[in-house]
Amino acid sequence: xxxxxxxxxxxxxxxxxxxxxxxxxxxxxxxxxxxxxxxxxxxxxxxxxxxxxxxxxxxxxxxxxxxxxxxxxxxxxxxxxxxxxxxxxxxxxxxxxxxxxxxxxxxxxxxxxxxxxxxxxxxxxxxxxxxxxxxxxxxxxxxxxxxxxxxxxxxxxxxxxxxxxxxxxxxxxxxxxxxxxxxxxxxxxxxxxxxxxxxxxxxxxxxxxxxxxxxxxxxxxxxxxx
Ligand code: HPA
Ligand code: MG
Numbered sequence: 001x002x003x004x005x006x007x008x009x010x011x012x013x014x015x016x017x018x019x020x021x022x023x024x025x026x027x028x029x030x031x032x033x034x035x036x037x038x039x040x041x042x043x044x045x046x047x048x049x050x051x052x053x054x055x056x057x058x059x060x061x062x063x064x065x066x067x068x069x070x071x072x073x074x075x076x077x078x079x080x081x082x083x084x085x086x087x088x089x090x091x092x093x094x095x096x097x098x099x100x101x102x103x104x105x106x107x108x109x110x111x112x113x114x115x116x117x118x119x120x121x122x123x124x125x126x127x128x129x130x131x132x133x134x135x136x137x138x139x140x141x142x143x144x145x146x147x148x149x150x151x152x153x154x155x156x157x158x159x160x161x162x163x164x165x166x167x168x169x170x171x172x173x174x175x176x177x178x179x180x181x182x183x184x185x186x187x188x189x190x191x192x193x194x195x196x197x198x199x200x201x202x203x204x205x206x207x208x209x210x211x212x213x214x215x216x217x218x219x220x221x222x223x224x225x226x
Contacts (some may be wrong), residue, residue, distance in 0.1 A: 015052060015173060015187030017124055018044060022192070024215060032210055039220030041209075044196055045189055047211035050171070051085060057169060057186045058089030061139065064100055065167065066184075069102035070137045073158065075169035076109040076126075077208070081200035082171045082188075086141060106130075108158060115204060115225055116195040116216075117145070122153055130161040138163045145170040147178055172196070172213070195221075 024042025032040070074083035087103060094100045109125040138158060145151050151168065158166055170184035176193045197207035198214045206224045207216070 013187070014183055015189045017151065017190045018192065020175070020192045028213075030212060031212075032212060036207065036210060036220070039217055039223060040210075041217045042213050043212045044191060044194075045199075045213040047199065050188070050199055050213065051145055053188045054082065054171070055089050057188060058086055058093055059085075060186055061167070061169065062090060062093045062097075062099060065137055065139070066099040066101050068137055069104070069137050071133060071163075072103050072105045073133075073138055073140045074105060074107045075154070076107050076140045078201045079141050079171075080109040081208075082143050082169075083141045086169065108154075110154065116221065118149070118211045124154065124157060127154075127157060130158065133158065133161040133163045136163050137165045138167070140166065140168045142168065142170050142184070143199070144172040144174065144196075145184060146174045146176050148182075151184075171199075190226075 022044075024044050025046065027040055027043060030043055030046060032043075034094050057083075063103070072083065072087060074080060087105060090101055090103065106126075108127040109123075111123045111125075138160065139152075140154065142151065142154075155166065155168075165187070168184040169186040171188040173183060173187050173190045174193050175190060194215050195203065196213050197216050198210035200208050200214050201213065202208050203216055203221065204224050204226050207214075
């Protein structure tokens with residue numbers, strides 16, 4: 001029998017672990033936009049699994065933070081889909097249980113990638129005055145955490161506005177050699193150190209319109225290189 005790619009895990013606090021030797025699902029098993037045919041190697045996380053995992057993260061967040069209002073800080077652009085789905089799931093829990101979580105949503109934009117490489121200059125847009133965060137419970141919602149440099153810079157910036165509490169939700173955490181950050185409080189999946197696209201994650205602004213999280217192919221990289 002073939003190896004199972006996701007080992008049974010105890011606790012699962014670090015998210016669903018996808019091993020380095022997991023080859024991914026064949027693209028032909030799923031539907032995806034025809035305009036990306038030839039641009040992808042495999043599906044790493046199918047859309048349905050992403051949504052199911054987010055439903056559970058929403059419950060964990062509700063258990064920890066419910067009944068006190070929070071400010072959701074969505075990190076654009078890659079985090080928009082995760083944020084929409086996470087907020088939706090929290091709203092559903094607020095409707096269907098006796099707990100409630102009033103949310104305000106604020107958007108900031110970070111940009112540090114060109115092609116598949118991180119650049120040194122990190123731009124934070126829309127975060128100049130976050131003084132309304134003072135004394136608030138803040139949930140940072142980020143699609144992917146790699147080396148942690150971006151997250152550390154953002155945390156420092158947010159902390160300077162004296163919120164009461166900061167929690168971080170990261171859909172994906174990459175196993176990179178020089179990870180300099182603490183794990184997010186809520187992790188969807190721990191993935192190998194490969195460049196992934198889809199579910200709002202881009203390669204030079206392409207692939208945000210792909211539902212599954214996939215590995216881009218070498219020809220895809222060449223096609224959309226700038
Ligand atoms: N894909 C898209 N954007 C990213 C990635 C990635 O793998 N890592 C950091 N930003
Ligand atoms: Mg990007």
